[in-house]
Amino acid sequence: MHSENYSHNVSYAIETSCIGNSESMTQQEFTYFSNLIFQHAGIKLENEKRSMLEMRLYKRLNALKLSSFGEYMRVLQQDASGVELIAFTNQVTTNKTSFFREKRHFHFLRDNIINHPRPEKTFIWSAACSSGEEAFSLAMQCEAIKHEQANFDYRILATDVDTQRLDMCALGEYPNEDREDIPKLFQHQFTQRVPHDDSMFMVADRLKRNIKFRQHNLIHYPEKFGIQFHYIFLRNVLFYFPRSTGEKVVRALVSQLEPGGLFFVGLTESLQHMDVGLELVDVSVYRKPVLGRTADE
Numbered sequence: 001m002h003s004e005n006y007s008h009n010v011s012y013a014i015e016t017s018c019i020g021n022s023e024s025m026t027q028q029e030f031t032y033f034s035n036l037i038f039q040h041a042g043i044k045l046e047n048e049k050r051s052m053l054e055m056r057l058y059k060r061l062n063a064l065k066l067s068s069f070g071e072y073m074r075v076l077q078q079d080a081s082g083v084e085l086i087a088f089t090n091q092v093t094t095n096k097t098s099f100f101r102e103k104r105h106f107h108f109l110r111d112n113i114i115n116h117p118r119p120e121k122t123f124i125w126s127a128a129c130s131s132g133e134e135a136f137s138l139a140m141q142c143e144a145i146k147h148e149q150a151n152f153d154y155r156i157l158a159t160d161v162d163t164q165r166l167d168m169c170a171l172g173e174y175p176n177e178d179r180e181d182i183p184k185l186f187q188h189q190f191t192q193r194v195p196h197d198d199s200m201f202m203v204a205d206r207l208k209r210n211i212k213f214r215q216h217n218l219i220h221y222p223e224k225f226g227i228q229f230h231y232i233f234l235r236n237v238l239f240y241f242p243r244s245t246g247e248k249v250v251r252a253l254v255s256q257l258e259p260g261g262l263f264f265v266g267l268t269e270s271l272q273h274m275d276v277g278l279e280l281v282d283v284s285v286y287r288k289p290v291l292g293r294t295a296d297e
């Protein structure tokens, strides 16, 4: 969501004032927390991220009424059920997203679907979907195509490691200011006011019917969905992983992409240095080759 930096700053001020006596994070604690998020989600936190991590973990200290990061480290070390590991992961991930983020990709997707009609259902995967804006934007785009092409049908799988964000996806309610990112026509067709809350809008139920939200950890490489997707969106998450992890993640996803299918990464990301068997077809859009066909077919 747009206001993430601002709200982090405000909440940081609130968290730190609530926890006035807590000590700052030591190097040893930072090493422990950064190793833990790396082992659990593949996310690499460099040393300069220490104050960001402190800011995010103050929330857990507050919730558990702890007064130091050392105490929180011990809670995690004794967390046999894994419940606190989930809360820790939810707190540490970066979830910035928005509706129709990097618009170019939505136009490209639309043109590709229209120009390559397929008789069977179209399957799209929004991997690392955060709070759902990407998946709902894809669903709006697909609903519009369905209106023009009666035979077109689609399903979207939307996954993330962060369970708190997945709860937001299921709710489908967002602050009014985020509505401005949605094209005007789609605002009218696919969004409505939330009863009794003037500050929020919600997405139409018919969008939710074609989307399945599920928790999925990208570094659990062997986990498969038993579907060959036609389009995979893995945008704005690769830069949190070291290159070798990113390459394994992409390979695992490409194995679930139909030959001829498209793979989207963020506009500032690239797969050019990775050996993942994809060919570039547009800015940060790649295609899985079909055996025996050339790149421009």
Ligand SMILES: C[S@@+](CC[C@H](N)C(=O)[O-])C[C@H]1O[C@@H](n2cnc3c(N)ncnc32)[C@H](O)[C@@H]1O
Binding pocket: 040, 041, 042, 043, 093, 094, 095, 096, 097, 098, 101, 127, 128, 129, 130, 131, 134, 159, 160, 161, 162, 165, 216, 217, 218, 219, 234, 235, 236, 237, 240, 266
């Ligand atoms: C910056 S958001 C990107 C959201 C959306 N794809 C976009 O481009 O707007 C990155 C997301 O990746 C998720 N993420 C980070 N590590 C992950 C992992 N190991 N498995 C699945 N999701 C992960 C985070 O929880 C976060 O929601």
